[in-house]
Structures are given as structure tokens and as C-alpha cells.
Amino acid sequence: MMELVKNTKIDFMGLKKYAFAFSAALTILGLVGTVQVYRGKANLGIDLAGGTSMQLKFQKPVAMDEVRAILSKAGHAEATLQGVPGENILLIKLRAHGKAEEKMVAEPVINLLRQSLAGNPFVVESVSEIGPAIGHKLRQDAALALLVSALAIIVYLAWRFEFKFGVAAAIATFHDIFAMVGIFFLLGIEKDLLFITALLTIGGYSLTDTVVVFDRIRENIRLRKRATFSETINLSVNEVLSRTIVTSLTVFLATISLLLFGGIVLHNFALALAIGILIGTYSSIFVASPVIAMWRGEKMTEVKG
């Protein structure tokens, strides 16, 4: 038998002080990030903020400074430019910055660049223009989606386990979501609709992890393997640790492949998933179970289901 971890007896509950401190820091960071996202600040993708983005593929390498100068002169000093190494691809983003006027600027900008960079022809690979009203609506939809899924999860777990388990799992899930927002906020990586998708996906994934641990806790309470709830949690987490690590590893492998080979469009999405898997694994061990222990106390009352 090949085993990554063998008969561990790690005192996870003993580490909960450090874990809570770490998680609290992540969550606060995430809350700040979330507020900024909702206000339309914090490096939002143009699908959430409104604005214009385009991907141009040039024949020859293109000097970013030159493009920046051209755009500045045309009144787009706030444009973000991003190159893709080795591919002569240039991503240009012009954010609407909450301007009420819904004006589409892609065509004039493209025409301007064609004229100014006549020596280096390019193909327009994609254009995306989103009016601020749509961006605002998508932000609201995303927030609503996150809330509804949290509610649905609490209800399902309350039905399968008990209310406190549902709430604890939801807390762990929200912890993950805030932590991801916080980390992306800190790194200054763009947050777009795909990022929101990654948040929900990681929410679902982390929940799976949490449910596996909860299942084992419920079983071990019934079997009365340990005297206290904390000890039962420790035992359960250790028992499923091998599974937790193996699963995280396989999902992580798939995500890394997406990150490395999936191309520029999916790059940030894959990065969010990869980071999220690490956080989700952490939270199912260090957040969900300790929360129940604190709430439920050390009583070994059986869990239904």
C-alpha cells in the first residue's frame, strides 16, 4: 500500500488558536476586498466594472510604451495593458470607472491603433464592451448567487446532519470565499465573472471536503470511539486525512494542468481554483469542525442521519 500519510495522530484541535487567528486575518482581508469589489473598485474585470477590453494579436513584437503613449494621447490614460510573453498578444482594458455614459470605444481605439501602428498589422482576436448598467447587474447577480447557495447549503446540511453542522459548513464555505477574495485583492489580480465562478466552485468543493469530515465525526460519535467531542474531531480528521490529501491532490493536478496549458483566457480562473483548493482543504480541517466544537460543547450527543 502506497500511503502519503500513515496513522497520523495530529492534534488539530490543539492548533485551533493559530488557525482561528490566521483565518480571522484572511476573512478580514476578504471583507475589505469584498466591499471594494462591490463598490466597483479593486481591479475588477470589465465584465463587472463596465468598460472595454480587447485582445489584439500583432505580427511583430509590440512596444507597450508606444501603445500606452498612443492611448494616452487619445484620452485613455487609464488603460491597462498586458502582454502575453512570446505571442505578440496585447490585452487592452479601458474601464468605465462608473461613468454613467454608456459609450462604446472599441472601434475608434482599434482604428487609431491601426493607423498609428501601420508598420505592425494586427488581428482583433476579441472585443468585449460592457455598459456600466450591465456590469452593475452582473455584480448584483453574483452577490445573490453567493447568498442563495449559502442558504441552500445550510438547508441541505441541516437536513442531512443538524442545523449547527449546516451553519458551521456555511461558515467554512464563506471563510474560503472571503479568503480567496482577500488573496486576490492583495495580489491585485483582476476579478471578473470567471473569478466569481471559481468562488462558487470552490465553495462547492470545500463543502464536499467538509461533509466528508462531518460524516466521519457523526459515525465516530455513534461508535463512541472517544470520550469528548474535540477528541472525536481529532480522530475523525486524522482518519480521513489521507483521503483529503489524495483528493485535493487529484483536483489540484487537474487545475494545474488548466493553469499551465489552458491559455490566457482561463489563466486567472485556474489560478483562483488552485488557490481555492488549498484554502478549501485547510478550512475543512481547521475551520468547520472547530466551529461546531465551540458551539456544541463537548457533549457527545448523537447526530441524526
Added chain:
Amino acid sequence: MWKSISWRITLIAVLTAGSLIVLLPSLTDQLPAAWKDRMPKINLGLDLQGGVFLRLSVELDKAIENTILRYSDEARAVCREKGLPVLAYQKAGNDGFSLKFPPGDFAARAVALLKDEFPSLTVSLGEVKSDGATVTVSLKPQEIQAIRTNAVVQGVETIRNRIDQFGVREPQIIAEGEDRIVVQLPGVKDQQRAIELVGKTALLEFKLVDDGVSIEEALKGNVPEEDQVLYQKSVDPQTGRATKTPLVVKKRALLTGDTIKTAKVNFDSRQGGAHVSMSFDSRGAKVFDRVTAENVKRRLAIVLDDSIYSAPVIQERISGGEAQITGNFTPEEAADLAIVLRAGSLPAPVKVIQNVSIGPSLGLDSIQKGIRAAIIGALLVVIFMAVYYRFAGVVADFALVFNILFLLAGMAAFSATLTLPGIAGIILAIGMAVDSNVLIFERIREEIRAKKAVRAAIDAGYDKAFWTVVDSHVTTLITAVILFQFGTGPIKGFAVSLSMGVAINLFTALVCTKVVFDYLNAKKPMQALSI
């Protein structure tokens, strides 16, 4: 025992055969037509095949304003005809106007007349003063509602008409909410052109040039009430410089584009340019005949969406019901103009509020990269499972292959749309798919460590892990369904492939793997399990 095993193997075989039948037409073209054409296919999203997604906002207020302006013209004409002198005209809000009549019973007669002529208007007598009386006119609420609905419905129709003539395979044009239209044009290559074709109001008007007013005065703001300043844009073919020439024209259009029967492109062999010639229906021809007869030697401006295309001098009466629009058109511009003239104008202007255009090269690139990432990801997972769980891992890998096959076949069966995030969903589903087997195998390992016999250990492993597997799948499904509900196109694709992958996994991870172990045990009870 054997009975249950053979039953399960038959089920898997039937599903596999069915999946291949459904799926193959989506993967290759080298199949007999009788097979290929009868099967639903996986659709490629716009992000994979390239194309244009537009969300348009219909300016309903403008539609209402246009309608009331038209009514005000007609109302004044009717009053004049019946000998009711209109002293003054004034716009009132967005959906009404007022007319002033001299003292006497003129105003009262006008109210009766207008009520009779225009049932969709509310007409009432306003202030009566010593110098005259006003009549206020406004659109009835139900009429306003009809205009709003019609603006969107008619807009969708007109855009569909234009797109059909432009030639796009499987376009999708649908109304969204009260004042939005969503247009999806998969596979369109000339994207800027398509966007302009969709978004153009294309209101064609013939207006007389008012030579009695000097341009200088008009540009200073001294424009007579019935006139307006419009610009004629022209591009010098030699230098490429664009110039704008102002002209003062009558506000009232003598004829509009809704009377056009056909429009086609003609090439001028002498000058090498293209122009659009159109012919009017009988009503239009009659009006055009009268207008040209009354205004010989005057200039008639041909105005499209408030910009003048040409303003030729009427040399003689034109009775044939034909007219031409000249300008320095490229063949494409002329072709597009002919299309919009044939398809008619939009009842209200539209504004593009969302435009996502993906070039075909990027779509192809995305597919290739996505598939490569999926294959590498799947291989990594497969190798890991085989190394870590040995024989059992190979069994899980075998289930994974079925998982992917059934997932793709399922997507084909539902004609689901595959998007780039959808491919990511498949990759993620692959990573998560083995989780069920990991859960089961870890359980089996625990049972074996507890010195259970192999067969009992396997059964116990599957038994005890069952509800955990179900729970973990349901939670993933909940989030996927919510994503589907709230997401837009590409993200819906992600939700679809992830949720289908997870649902199918429940079958493949539990049934497809168990049957292998059961089969081996039934042949000869296993003494040891390589896990």
C-alpha cells in the same frame, strides 16, 4: 451473484454503445448522413467558434417621441385641410403637444375633428384666452404601451430580417425584459460590419433643402422653426480626408423609407463607385412623383439616420417610382445599405450596451488549448491513481474513461453548449470524479487494516462510503445549479459540464468500479487486493 453482475455489465455496455452513437457525430464528420443528421450535437459557444454577442437597449422614449411627432405633423395637416388655422405648435413632454387656434369656435371644432381622425390620441380643449384657444393632445396610455411593446417586437423582427439577408448560420435574436434585445451571431467573421448592420436605425427620409436660409445664419443658431441643420459627410477618394458640409433642410420628411419595395446595389462603370437604387411601392411612387413635380430645380436631401447622403437637384419630375442614393460607397457599405433599406428601419433607435466579439482564430486557439489542458489533466490524474492505488487505481481510471464518455454523450444528447469555461468544468469534474473512488478505496484500506477478508472489505468500503459520496455530490450540484441560474452564457456552460460530470460520476464511480471487483470475486474469491 452472476445474475446481478451480468445485468450491470449489460447496462454499462448498452450505455456505452448509446453514448458512442450519440457522441460520434459531434466529434467527426466522416459518418453516414443518415446517422450524422439525426443526432443532436454539442454546440460550441461563441467563445469557442468565434462570433458576436450583442445586448441592445431599445430607446423606447425615442419611439414614443417619434410617434407623437408624426401625429403632430398629420394633425396639423388635417386641421389645415379643414380650414382650421394653426397659430402655434408646441411640444408638451415626451408624449404630447398642443396647438393654438385663433379666437372663435376653431379650437372646439379642432377637438372634434382630431378626436374623430385619431382614435389613439387623447384630445382636449385647453386654455381659452382672448387671443385664442389651445388644444392639447397626447398619446393614450394603452397606445404608449403598444408602442413600447411594438418597438421591441418589431425591432427583433427587423434585426432578424437584416441578419438573414447578411447571411449568418443559426443567429439568435431575442427580446429580453422590457427594453432589451439580445443578438447572438455565431461564426461571424466581419464583426464590426455585423454590429453596425444590427445597430443602425436606418430611418431613410427625403427632405427638401431650404435654400431660403443662409448656412452662416443657421449655424449661428437662427434656424427657422420648421427647419433643421444636418450634415453631409464625404470622404475625398484621393486624400482620404473626411469633410462635413452643413445643409439647412425642412424638418418635415416628404417621404420615408417605409415605402421602399426593394433596394439593390448597382455599380457605376464610369466612376467605379457603387450606389444603391431603390424602388418604391405604389403609394411611395405616387408621393415621389408629386414631390418631384412640385419641386423641380430644388434640392432634395436623402437623409439616413439624420445624416445626409446626397442632396441632388431635382432635374425633372420622376414618375417611375425609382430613386438612387449615391455617395462614395465601398461595395460592402453599399450592400449593407441595401440590406437595411430592404429590411426596414428600427421603430426606435437601439444602443449597444454589451458587445462581446470573439475572433475565429481565438476561438480555435481556445479549443486547442482547452483540449490539451483537459488531456494533460486527465493523464496526470490517471497516472496518479494507478501509481497510488495500483490495481484498484486502474479500475478507477477505467471508470473515469466511462465518466468522460457519458458526460460528452450527455452534452450531445441535450445539445448542450460547450464553452471555454465548460471545458474547465470538464477538467474539474475529472479531478473531482476520482474523489468518490478515493473515498471508497480509503475505506477499503481501513477495513483491510482491520483484518477483514478482501471481499467483505470491498463490500464494507462501498457501503460505508456511499452516503458520504452522495452528500459530497449533492453539495457540488447545489452550487452548480445556482451558477447555472445566475450565470451568463460561458458560465452556464461551466455549470452544465460540471453538474453533468458530477451526476454521471455517481453512477460510474459506484457501479462501474464495483462490478469489476464483483466479477473478479465471483470468478475466484480474491485473497489479496492490490490497492
